[in-house]
Amino acid sequence: MPAPYELIYWPGAPGRGEHVRLALEESGATYSDTARLGMEECGGIVWAQMGDTNFGDKANAPPYSPPILKHGDLLIPQTSNILMYLAPRLGLAPTDDALAIYRLNALVLTALDGLSNEVHDTHHPIAKELSYEDQKTEALRRGQEFVKTRLPKHLSYWERVLKGEASGDGPWLHNGTFTYADLVMFQCIDGTLFAFPKVMAAAKESGKYDRVFALYEAVKARPRIAAYLASERRQKYSIGIYRYYEEMDVVPTEDK
């Protein structure tokens, strides 16, 4: 019997763990998820991994932070790294092209940097250790810069990738084939829609990013993804990477 996939991640929001869940759900894999255990039990498991007293074991360095994938004796931290390990095993990356994984990993790293980390940093521009309220002035400024400059830059980039020849025919990012990079892009757009609904509605309406939104809808309509999103296994957005603050939900000043 193959080892089960075990996801170690915080409960209470989709977070970075969501990218791992979407890959496992899309492929119909059996997996456990510490987020389903609730904060107390899950917290114990997460802190045993990332706490100051964990030095790892003979094979595994201590992970810096979740998400962490446990597969048999192997512990893999870092979202893009976990996905790179899982995707060929789950049928979410080509296995007949040794270079494809570098192309997909580049897309995934760019998406996670831009439409996940940068969205997070709008509400935490000074330090992760401080609350939003303690850095709200800076957050409002960073949020305004994000909707004005960074978000259009990222959306334009992805539209350009999807227009480019290497994306092939159809809605997907790589060579006309559905891959885990499309799942990552879906989650990044979904989270940004939650955090910045006004500017994202304007972006959709502008018609400038039709391929980006078509990819988003195409992933959302995949039967296993649709069933998963409707299930209790999908964590609700809350105080995670993607947060809704009314005062942050603005369109760029020039467009008012």
Next chain:
Amino acid sequence: MPAPYELIYWPGAPGRGEHVRLALEESGATYSDTARLGMEECGGIVWAQMGDTNFGDKANAPPYSPPILKHGDLLIPQTSNILMYLAPRLGLAPTDDALAIYRLNALVLTALDGLSNEVHDTHHPIAKELSYEDQKTEALRRGQEFVKTRLPKHLSYWERVLKGEASGDGPWLHNGTFTYADLVMFQCIDGTLFAFPKVMAAAKESGKYDRVFALYEAVKARPRIAAYLASERRQKYSIGIYRYYEEMDVVPTEDK
């Protein structure tokens, strides 16, 4: 004849491209580097890749930003991704253990997130598009939080990795073997020493991170690295990721 390695990166500071250079230099590989061409010629090459009118080609999506590695027809963007491609080819990652690359990639992603991106964000907490002077108030606050909270967190983490069994004997991060992850760690420490000399001197003196500084010195003393650092191929620190601003170079308030 094998295709040459071609690094596409900005001139004027080591930057993210430096991680790629260190791998190529340590292994004695022949490579070209657009940074040596000076700003005008190099700028033309970089903008041809990342500009709004580049849609990539049949095999390669347009890259979001440099560093970009060109190897024959293959274009690989994203620092950690380039290194993952290069390291087994350059003898800087084990090739007899299929899982080692995931362990090394996790270390590299953690180092680049923590001691490269976070150091950059101390002087650009609001937006990459604004100058330091336009976000100086926020930068000073982020810088103080960095030296107080984030930097000790990262240094402690790396000391823990090096204490852990998986790092093996000797100064290196993985299994007693010198790998590209050690080169990445060297550059992250070197840049942080440049940007925050006061707090880094205090960190060294504290004796709490002896393994981290021993790794740094061990990489620096490697003959090819030492020769490279003394050469004109090494870009000087300037207005890049790692910057020195006197007003940012503080020790945590409590320790004053």
